[in-house]
Amino acid sequence: MNITGEFSLVVDENLAPQRLDQYLSGRDGFPSRSQLKQLLRRIELNGNPAKLSAQVSAGDRVSGVVEPPVQPDCIPEPLRAEILYEDDDVVVVNKPPGMVVHPAHGNPDHTLLNGLLGHVSGLQERFQQAGDGYAAESAAVRPGIVHRLDKDTSGVLIAAKHPAAHxxxxxxxxxxxxxxxxxxxxKGRxxxxxxxxxxxxxxxxxxxxRFCAGTTGGKPAVTRYRTVASAEFGRQLVSLASLYPMTGRTHQLRVHMQWIGCPILGDPLYGRRSAAMSDGLMLHATVLELQLPNGKPARFYAPLPEHWQQLLTAFNDASAHQGSAVHPEDRDWCAAQLRSLSADREPAAQ
Known part of the structure; x- marks a missing residue:
């Protein structure tokens, strides 16, 4: 979530002294240092007016006002993502890799939000008329968007059709x-x-x-993981891993896997783009489990992109030889995914 309006912070006691603009831009939700110069309407350090070049230290109080950036017009377009589920409150899609969730600098159109505006009649108007309550301002410029996936991450994503569902x-x-x-x-195991x-x-x-893992500063992040199978592919050892983010930090899974020496293949920021992984980042949001606005619990599965099939075949073959080293649930799931990729599926909504 991007910070707009008034804010008040207390500098972490473990933070080393640094410039005020460096401190703010390093926190989740704050704009970059160059954008801060344009968007900060007021900034105070310990109750006194301050410059962005001022030094901040542990225990300092920082407050101010951030103006929302001017948002580009979002034009309705056809929804180019497979619809997994839809009712009067929500639409759940399987976002393809390479699609940005909402317009931003450098990506003004062909986003998921453009598609939602074209698919859900009156979506923009319902959020613009939302009034007070629950951050209607940010919801109005990104109507329906509840959570995000990185541009190159594929998988399940839920969007709201009206403010109450949001x-x-x-x-x-x-x-x-x-x-x-x-x-x-x-990469590796x-x-x-x-x-x-x-x-x-x-x-x-x-x-x-980029983001990085550390012991001080930033925000706490927790990821649980399990290795499903390992195999030789493209003259390198690679592993299929199930990842369970317990928190939702920017780039969390990519950072944590790089932190333990196993960067996600095809990641240009936290690893090397392997020639064998020319299809991009190999990260897929597979399952989303929550309660729908109608009160019913729901679990949604997003089929893997078709370019995963060759790798999945290698993992499936490897798991047959690894026996008890591979968790039975994961081995069965891997085989089921391979079958689903091989079967004919209905084309994604256009």
């Missing part, structure tokens, strides 16, 4: 009541076949497009 779904995400399972192909990764995630001071 509020109910957003609260579940905020309260961590949503179950999420991702599948990833990673994790040292431990399963485990829980705990760290702080903060913006990388050397490259603001």
């Amino acid at each position: 509020a109910l779904l957003s609260q579940q995400f905020a309260d961590r009541q949503v179950g999420k399972l991702y599948l990833a192909v990673v 994790p040292r431990n076949p399963e485990g829980e990764l705990q760290s702080r995630i903060l913006r990388d001071p050397r490259n603001r497009k």
Whole structure:
């Protein structure tokens, strides 16, 4: 969620002294250092007016006002994502890799939001008329968007058709009541076949497009993982891993897998784009489990992209020889996914 309006922060006691603009831009939801100059209407340090070049230290109080950026017009387009489920409150899609969720700098159109506006009649108008309550301002410029996936991450994503549904779904995400399972192909094999990764995630001071894992600063992040199978592919050892994010930090899964020495294949930020992985980032949001606005519990599965089939075949063959080293549920799931990819499926909505 992007920060707009008034904010008040207390600098973490473990944070090393740094510039005020560096501190703010490193926090989730705040704009970049260059954007801060344009969007900050007021900034105070310990109750006094301050410049962005001021030094902040542990215990300092930082407050101010961030103006929302000017949003580009979002034009309705055909929805180019497979619809997994739809009712009067929500639409659930299987987002393809390469699709941005909503317009932003460098991606003004052909986003999921463009498609939602074309698919759900009156969506924009319902959110613009939302009034007070639950961050209607941010919802109005991104109507229906409850959560996001990175551009190159594929998989299941739910959107709301009206403000009341948006509020109910957003609260579940905020309260961590949503179950999420991702599948990833990673380089090598994790040292431990399963485990829980705990760290702080903060913006990388050397490259603001990246985040990194650390012990101080940033925000706490927890990821559980399990190795499904490993196989030789393209002259390298790769593993299929199930990832369960217990928190929702930016780039969390990509950062955590790189942190343990097993970056996700095809990741240009946290690994090397392998020639064998020319289809891009091998990360897929497979399962989403939550309560629908109508009160019914629901679990949605997003089939894997077709370009995963060759790798999945290798993992399926490898799992047959690894026996008890592979969890039975994962071995069966892997085989089921292979069958589903081989079967004829209805084409995605256009």
